[in-house]
Amino acid sequence: MPRYTTCQICGRAIRTVKADCAQTGKVERIIIDHPYVDPRTGVQEEERCLGSGWRPLEVASDALERYVAKLEEAAMELRREFTAMHDRPPEEFTFRAQWPLRGEIAVARPKRFDPKRKPDGVLKPNTYAHQFWDEDRRYRFGLARADADLAVLNKRLADRRAPA
Numbered sequence: 001m002p003r004y005t006t007c008q009i010c011g012r013a014i015r016t017v018k019a020d021c022a023q024t025g026k027v028e029r030i031i032i033d034h035p036y037v038d039p040r041t042g043v044q045e046e047e048r049c050l051g052s053g054w055r056p057l058e059v060a061s062d063a064l065e066r067y068v069a070k071l072e073e074a075a076m077e078l079r080r081e082f083t084a085m086h087d088r089p090p091e092e093f094t095f096r097a098q099w100p101l102r103g104e105i106a107v108a109r110p111k112r113f114d115p116k117r118k119p120d121g122v123l124k125p126n127t128y129a130h131q132f133w134d135e136d137r138r139y140r141f142g143l144a145r146a147d148a149d150l151a152v153l154n155k156r157l158a159d160r161r162a163p164a
């Protein structure tokens with residue numbers, strides 16, 4: 001086996017060493033500790049990639065399958081929260097106020113608040129609507145990111161399973 005092989009999680013070529021493999025309990029070539037670099041942005045996001053210490057993708061897909069399952073669960077939870085916020089907008093939001101206010105503030109839901117209708121233009125800070133649509137944007141961003149990550153990871157799994 002070559003000394004550089006593919007990490008199951010980040011998909012990069014990473015050096016391997018012979019060591020005790022926690023998954024098989026045998027001495028095998030496993031991926032050395034390395035940081036996680038986002039393949040889309042090239043930005044280092046974690047000190048230690050979750051593929052560290054696992055067997056390379058050429059040998060196993062156990063870390064990848066576990067990671068995909070966790071990510072799918074997290075995405076489902078995010079989607080559930082997002083849907084719940086739209087179905088039943090919270091009675092109030094508590095958040096760190098923006099200038100010119102300071103500290104934590106709580107804003108109650110206005111009587112005529114409509115979660116189906118995002119107002120045009122810039123929303124006034126420190127209001128319920130501002131906070132609601134800010135949360136909405138955060139959820140959409142998180143969901144889009146989870147979907148993009150899952151697409152890459154599921155393709156990696158599918159490619160590995162495909163007959164050569």
Ligand SMILES: [Zn+2]
Nearest residue numbers: 007010049051
């Ligand atoms: Zn990695």
